[in-house]
Amino acid sequence: MNRRFGTGLMVSAVALLMGMSNAWADATISLRFNDSERKEMRAALDEFEAANPGIKVELQTIAWKDSRDQFLREAAVGQGPDVVHIAFVWTQEMAEAGAVLPLDELTQYGEFANGFDDFIATDLTMYDGKAYGVPWTADTWAVVYRTDVLEEAGIEALPKSWTDLRKVSETIKEKTGKTGFAFAAANQMWFPVNYYIWSNGGNFIESDGEGGFQVGVTEDQVANAMNYFKGYIDDGLAPRSILSIDQPHDPALLQALLEGNQAIAMMPTNTYRQLLSAYEETYSGEPVPFTSGILMEGTEGPKTHLGGRTLVVNSNTEYPEESWKLLQYLASAPLFEKYYTNQFPAQKSLLDQIEYRKEETGFSTQLANNTRTWGAYAESGVGVGPLWNLTSRSFGTALSGQTPPEDAAEELIAEINRMLEK
Amino acid sequence: MTLSPNQRRRFTVFAMLLPTFLILVGFYLYPTLYNLELSFTDMTLLKLRKGGDFVGFENYADFLSSSSLFDIAINTVFWLTAISVACRIFLGLLFALLLNSRFLKNMRLTTIARLILLVPWATPPVVAVIAWRWLFDPTHGPINSWLLKTGLISDPIAFTADLTTVWPSIITIIVWNTTPLIGVSLLAALQTIPEDLNEAAAIDGANRWQQFRFITLPYLMPTISVLTLMSIIWTFNNFVYVWLTTGAGPGTYTNVLATEVYIKAFIDLRIGYSAAIGVTMAVAMAVFGALYFRYFGLNEMQDKVG
Numbered sequence: 003m004n005r006r007f008g009t010g011l012m013v014s015a016v017a018l019l020m021g022m023s024n025a026w027a028d029a030t031i032s033l034r035f036n037d038s039e040r041k042e043m044r045a046a047l048d049e050f051e052a053a054n055p056g057i058k059v060e061l062q063t064i065a066w067k068d069s070r071d072q073f074l075r076e077a078a079v080g081q082g083p084d085v086v087h088i089a090f091v092w093t094q095e096m097a098e099a100g101a102v103l104p105l106d107e108l109t110q111y112g113e114f115a116n117g118f119d120d121f122i123a124t125d126l127t128m129y130d131g132k133a134y135g136v137p138w139t140a141d142t143w144a145v146v147y148r149t150d151v152l153e154e155a156g157i158e159a160l161p162k163s164w165t166d167l168r169k170v171s172e173t174i175k176e177k178t179g180k181t182g183f184a185f186a187a188a189n190q191m192w193f194p195v196n197y198y199i200w201s202n203g204g205n206f207i208e209s210d211g212e213g214g215f216q217v218g219v220t221e222d223q224v225a226n227a228m229n230y231f232k233g234y235i236d237d238g239l240a241p242r243s244i245l246s247i248d249q250p251h252d253p254a255l256l257q258a259l260l261e262g263n264q265a266i267a268m269m270p271t272n273t274y275r276q277l278l279s280a281y282e283e284t285y286s287g288e289p290v291p292f293t294s295g296i297l298m299e300g301t302e303g304p305k306t307h308l309g310g311r312t313l314v315v316n317s318n319t320e321y322p323e324e325s326w327k328l329l330q331y332l333a334s335a336p337l338f339e340k341y342y343t344n345q346f347p348a349q350k351s352l353l354d355q356i357e358y359r360k361e362e363t364g365f366s367t368q369l370a371n372n373t374r375t376w377g378a379y380a381e382s383g384v385g386v387g388p389l390w391n392l393t394s395r396s397f398g399t400a401l402s403g404q405t406p407p408e409d410a411a412e413e414l415i416a417e418i419n420r421m422l423e424k
Numbered sequence: 425m426t427l428s429p430n431q432r433r434r435f436t437v438f439a440m441l442l443p444t445f446l447i448l449v450g451f452y453l454y455p456t457l458y459n460l461e462l463s464f465t466d467m468t469l470l471k472l473r474k475g476g477d478f479v480g481f482e483n484y485a486d487f488l489s490s491s492s493l494f495d496i497a498i499n500t501v502f503w504l505t506a507i508s509v510a511c512r513i514f515l516g517l518l519f520a521l522l523l524n525s526r527f528l529k530n531m532r533l534t535t536i537a538r539l540i541l542l543v544p545w546a547t548p549p550v551v552a553v554i555a556w557r558w559l560f561d562p563t564h565g566p567i568n569s570w571l572l573k574t575g576l577i578s579d580p581i582a583f584t585a586d587l588t589t590v591w592p593s594i595i596t597i598i599v600w601n602t603t604p605l606i607g608v609s610l611l612a613a614l615q616t617i618p619e620d621l622n623e624a625a626a627i628d629g630a631n632r633w634q635q636f637r638f639i640t641l642p643y644l645m646p647t648i649s650v651l652t653l654m655s656i657i658w659t660f661n662n663f664v665y666v667w668l669t670t671g672a673g674p675g676t677y678t679n680v681l682a683t684e685v686y687i688k689a690f691i692d693l694r695i696g697y698s699a700a701i702g703v704t705m706a707v708a709m710a711v712f713g714a715l716y717f718r719y720f721g722l723n724e725m726q727d728k729v730g
Contacts, residue, residue: 071469071690071693074469074470074472074693075469075472077473078472078473079472095470098470099469099470099471099472099473100473100474187674188671188673188674189671241562241563241580241582242562242582242585242586243561243562243563243580243582243584243585244585245582245585245586245673245674245675246582246584246585246670246671246673246674248671254561254563257563258563387691387693388692388693391687391691391692392692395673395675395676396675397675398673398674398675398676399674399675399676399677400675401674401675402585402587402673402674402675402677403587404587404674404675404676404677405675413491
């Protein structure tokens with residue numbers, strides 16, 4: 003009896019120890035993912051966990067507008083998620099802050115199938131000669147049109163220039179009483195403003211040709227841009243409420259497009275895909291009355307930014323190998339085919355395989371032929387984030403009537419100069 | 425070594441105060457001193473690991489000479505604080521008088537009226553702002569729908585985006601959410617006023633207004649004085665209402681000191697500069713508090729009441 007009890011005890015102890023050793027072998031890592039496809043991402047992570055039994059992944063989400071500061075604060079005190087979803091333009095800041103691991107410390111755990119050169123915009127991940135992130139998704143903005151409203155207003159051709167856009171908006175208002183072009187005039191005013199300035203030969207910051215940087219736009223050019231967008235609000239072509247709209251995916255803007263009360267908007271790829279899905283869900287079986295086109299031209303051709311998201315590994319991670327494994331899985335083709343379908347992958351080999359819907363041709367043309375990086379904005383040391391905030395606030399003061407555009411333009415240029423000096 | 429009874433008593437007092445003292449040092453004094461230290465550095469969110477460099481009074485000089493300071497100060501002192509506190513005190517007093525009135529008692533509505541008054545106060549500020557933003561919404565908001573239906577307006581009003589309506593909108597939200605606290609506090613003070621004073625005044629021929637002016641108001645003044653000071657300090661430092669309603673916009677039209685602290689720290693990433701604004705705000709409020717008590721001191725108020 004005693005011997006049997008002793009044997010049983012020993013077997014139990016061994017089993018317990020084996021169980022514990024298995025538990026020790028398990029790694030729980032966390033992924034901070036900020037897009038709205040949370041359900042799809044969880045399904046993808048379940049697939050990853052099934053293929054990697056020793057790794058569990060906790061999915062975290064935070065609002066995009068808070069995610070940069072939150073991660074910087076966490077990383078500074080040795081905390082934060084293991085793998086983090088950030089914007090292209092934050093990568094250099096994160097590297098400067100020592101918040102993320104350089105890729106050369108991670109590639110020892112495995113290389114990407116098509117190599118790092120297969121990714122686009124890798125220059126935005128470089129800091130001090132090293133890459134600190136993996137470009138994950140690529141996007142840009144294009145113009146979205148509600149075709150039935152254009153038809154109702156008798157408009158046959160899509161506008162090509164900023165002047166055309168204004169005329170088309172006037173016609174739509176006059177013929178249908180609906181809004182032509184409306185935009186998010188608060189925080190994300192930054193994007194249309196840059197597209198306007200770039201297509202008219204300006205740059206908020208450019209290289210001075212001698213290794214330094216300078217303001218590449220005149221006060222008149224900035225004031226013209228302010229007056230152009232302000233005209234839509236002042237002349238009643240766009241509702242004044244857009245002054246408090248931050249994002250192009252704000253429900254007020256998307257609802258107006260969905261209901262056919264607005265004809266034209268500018269937005270990034272994933273917002274457009276969400277809009278199409280929402281329409282198909284709401285008006286199941288009906289033809290989709292949307293199309294997309296490239297941005298407007300000014301004195302020069304249309305240009306938008308090459309944007310996107312990067313995946314980085316937290317420098318505080320206890321599981322660099324597992325984190326890298328997850329990152330490699332997230333950048334693989336099946337993820338974009340099955341789960342993360344609203345986004346374009348940031349790999350040339352995968353981008354070539356994308357089959358665009360006919361409604362998306364504006365986006366594919368824009369992405370292929372009419373994009374540029376933020377370039378000197380990031381390289382100058384001013385940083386895209388601070389310049390973005392400054393410009394959006396400055397345009398906000400002008401568009402709302404708080405400050406005359408000429409004064410706001412003068413203050414904006416002076417402030418950029420101060421930032422460059424510092 | 426034996427302690428004398430006096431030493432033992434002192435030791436006991438010290439031992440009992442020590443935990444509170446440590447909590448105060450840990451949660452108040454240390455962050456305050458750390459904030460002060462940060463304000464003399466060029467610390468940014470990107471330098472949290474490396475630490476900022478000492479820049480002396482540069483952050484203070486930059487802030488106090490910035491072109492936006494005047495607008496921010498006006499927004500903070502006049503719109504956010506003075507107007508909203510005045511509205512709250514005035515409406516709170518009206519509510520307190522109404523709740524204490526014979527009219528409501530006779531109608532047996534006192535309890536229900538008090539409960540209704542407490543609903544806005546029990547609503548968290550974030551929820552209050554979200555609810556009011558929906559009420560103000562130009563497309564789907566009921567206020568605009570009602571105004572359009574009644575023909576009072578022909579086009580929807582963008583309450584939180586139009587320069588003429590944005591401050592009144594913010595103040596409406598603050599007043600709605602916070603007036604009940606003032607009302608309830610003043611009601612409690614009202615109920616301590618001896619009834620016979622009003623009766624004696626009535627016998628002497630004082631009318632309702634005279635009773636209010638010479639009896640009720642002097643009795644309420646110590647409470648009003650404290651509530652005003654607390655409301656001013658609380659509102660002056662408040663961030664939630666403005667930020668959640670307008671994000672300091674349109675443009676920077678509703679930017680106040682508290683939102684400027686946030687913008688500089690977490691949008692422009694300038695922690696040191698932001699800390700300097702915080703210290704300036706604390707100094708301004710300390711000076712204000714001292715002056716307030718000097719001119720509207722509680723003791724003096726109590727002397728007046730007798």
